[in-house]
Amino acid sequence: MTPRLILLKIYNKFYVFFYNKSKYYIDLIRGNTHINFNIPIIKTSYINIKELNLSNIDPDVADYLSKMYIQHKFDLLGSGWVKNSYDSAALGLERYKYDMNVAAPASAPEGYEPIDWQKDFKSGFRWSEKKWYKDQRIAHKPGSDIKVPWELARFQHLPQLAIFTMADPSLKEQNLKEFKNQILDFIRNNPPRIGVNWTCTMDVGIRVANMLAAYDMFCQMDGGGILDQNFKQTLSNSVYEHALHIVNNLEYSPHLTSNHYLSDIAGLLQACAYLDGGGEIDAWLAFALQEITCEMKKEFYEDGGNFESSTSYHRLSGELMAYSVALILGLKSDKISSLQNYDAKLWRKKPKLLPPEEQEFKILDGQIALPQWFVDRLYKIGRFTADITKPNGEVPQFGDNDSGRFFKFSPNGEFLSSEQAARKYLNLSGFAGGGEPFWDENILNHSALISFMGGIFDDEIFKNDMRFERSFVRSLAGRTLQVSDKTYKSLIISGVKFGELSHRKSIEFKIPNSQEIKKIFYPDSGIFIFKSNKFYLAICATPLGQNGHGGHTHNDKLGYELWINGRDIARDPGTYLYTPIPDRRNEFRSVKAHNVPIIGDLEQNSWGEGAIGLFGMFAECRCEVADFGENFISLAAEYKGVKIIRKFEIKEDGLEIVDMANREFYYSKFELYSNGYGKLSRIGALNE
Structure with missing residues (x-):
């Protein structure tokens, strides 16, 4: 960098530091960070509830989820259906468990128990409701997951409450009151720029969208005036505060x-x-x-x-x-x-x-x-x-x-018993559902x-x-x-030539005969698919991602998912966690977690040490299409002196995977599997 650019960067650092400090002190001095004026009450409606098709909404699921949300029980990011209140005890995340409960606010409406919006109700860790939003630490204590309070405060359950009310009008009064009370509870106990739920602007954006979708639908069902003018004014002010926060952050x-x-x-x-x-x-x-x-x-x-x-x-x-x-x-x-x-x-x-x-x-x-x-x-x-x-x-x-979702409207999953859920998921060890059904989201x-x-x-x-x-x-x-x-975009062969690769292994799978298997290639995305009604193969050769930053990429190049005749044969292990347990994060994105050829202890792409390395990788692996035809594709990967070609070929009665490399390689048998953030099971458990 030139001296001028260095000085400019230093100036910008100081400017941002002092700007943030001034804003921080202004917010603290004011005490109340809500706007000091009323904006026009929102009367616009974009959703005509008479045009909505509710035929796929199961009334039993609607009744169950409405009951859970009213009891302030949520199953988010692997928590299981547990209550989040100021005195609720956490199940714990692996070996980490905290007791940081505080007294509940005294200003709750009669019959309504406040939600603790600052608490990770998986580990029990609690962020301060008095700290300025930019001073909140994301990776605070081992096992603490800031994504849990963020996920709850996205309010994605509130549009569901409105949808369930349309599906079952007998739920109308209770669901309207719950919607109103949760909105007021949040606004009262999460003033703008204070507490954990203003730290990530992404979640602010998702929250305001869900508030508005639920509000639009509920207003059309509120014949009794439960959503009175005072509430509508408070919500409208909050929508403006959310928009203003997004603009400034x-x-x-x-x-x-x-x-x-x-x-x-x-x-x-x-x-x-x-x-x-x-x-x-x-x-x-x-x-x-x-x-x-x-x-x-x-x-x-x-x-x-x-x-x-x-x-x-x-x-x-x-x-x-x-x-x-x-x-x-x-x-x-x-x-x-x-x-x-x-x-x-x-x-x-x-x-x-x-x-x-x-x-x-x-x-x-x-x-x-x-x-x-x-x-x-x-x-x-x-x-x-x-x-x-x-x-x-x-x-x-x-x-x-x-x-992650923007909206979660139609419930999608199945009912299990609490005992089945605890057996299926390792993260629910010690979970006691009291004999209640357990809705498991897919x-x-x-x-x-x-x-x-x-x-x-x-x-x-x-x-x-x-x-x-x-x-x-x-x-x-x-x-x-x-x-x-x-x-579809045309697939171009890279023309990579590795010469003779001395090490070779093959894997074979039987597939149903007489299958008309269609091939679908996404060359930019690096995903290659062969599928029919009874056969499915998806192959991963994705770019590093985020223009080479690799924040959400795994070392899964040449990996695949295979499904034959109603059964998953090979699956990617998933993600499990981000910041609560960094070793778990790195374990699940490592080459050893994936069904790819492995050379010693080499990773396809390395990552940095500590928290800063959890959301990025160094671009070290080049993965390209070496050749393809009507019934096969060959992919080449090269990194750190390693050269590998993996060929997937569909034959009359089977799939053959042939691996060739310039060095001795092996396959790892990774036993853990996560079908959603925070969920953890063992390979094979979800097929039982």
Whole structure:
């Protein structure tokens, strides 16, 4: 760096430090960080509940989950169905367990027990409700997981309460009151910029979107005035505070934006669509729409896959895109008019807000027209998920899986007994459900995203049993989009030549005869699929991800998932945890956790030491297509002097996998398996 650039970086560091300190002291001196004025009460509605298809909502599940949420029992990130209150005891995370309970606030409504929003109710660790949001430490104590309070405070259970109320009107009064009380509980005990739930802007964006979706639906069912004017004013103020927080805390970098930034702007879009327009709100709305368009090009490949190199993060980012597009298509006429004459100078953050005439989106005949390349790529996002889905409805688990969602509308899973759940999942050791049923969410079923896309595109590939999501998006958007390019991207052979590889091993599997096996290749995403009704093979050769940063990538290159005739034969082990137990994080993303050729103790890509290394890798492995044909594909991997070619060939009665390397190699037998963040079982347990 030049001396001038070094001085500029030092100046910026000092500027940010003193700016944050000044904001910190202002918030502490004020004592109350809520806005000191009332914004117009939100009266806009985008969701017509009469158009929603509830036929896939099981009334037994609706009744069960409503009861759990009202009792403040949540199963989040592997917690099991446990109560979160100020005096609840934690089950513990592996060997870590904390008792940090404090007295509950005294101002709760009669009959309502407050939720402890600052507590990781898995380990029992509690963050301070008095600390400024930027002073909260993420990896605080071993076993503590900040994602747990963040996940609860996303409020993704509140739209479900509204949906369950529509499915079973007898639940209306209790669910309306619970929605109101939880919103007021959160607002009262999580003032802006104070406590753990303002630390991550991504979660602020997801939260405000879920607040608004639930509010929109509940308002249409509230014939008795449970949601009174005082409540509506309080909620409307909070929506503005959420939007303001997002604007002032964008997770933006000119070098890298990811699902976090996409969540920020998706939440901002939702808030601005509902808030009364004018001035800054119009500029915020225009910025959100501008950045949704920009992030499509940055975060999604031309073939439709996501640049995080994770099938689960593809689902999260795909939902963010699909719902944002649906809302953009359904924006009210006054919002559309504002996009033609907003004042770009009112936006003083980075990146820059372009004036109306320079935007890629256009206003035609009173409607927003998105660029055709954008529409085509959105379609391919949905098709990617449909294509990678196994016949059993689940997706392969390549890369990280933190169970992240934008909205969780239709419940997706199965009932177990508490005893079955405790036997199935090692993380529930010691769990006592009191004989109650245990709803086990299927996090690997991504059919909701496919259904979302069915609300935007009339295409058979997006029709499935998740009918609510399709009707919700169709109600929101009010119209569908037309695709101009449905072609698959061509696969190009790299032409890599390793010469003679002296070490060779092969693996064979029997497959059903007379199967018409279709091959589907995603070259940008590095995922290659062979599938039929009774056979499924997905092969991983994903890029490092995040433009080479590798934050959510695993050392799974040349790995595969195999499903034959109704049974999983080989599965990626998943993720399990991030920061609570760093050794577990590294164990699950290591080469030894995957069904790939292993050379000594070498990792395909190395990572840094300590907490900073948990979300990044060094780009050391090159993985490319060496050759392919009608019934085979060969992939080459090269790293740290290692050269490997792995060939997958489908023959008349079987699959043969041949590995060749320039050094002696072996296969590891990893016994652990995680089908969702925080969930832990043993290989084979989920097939029993």
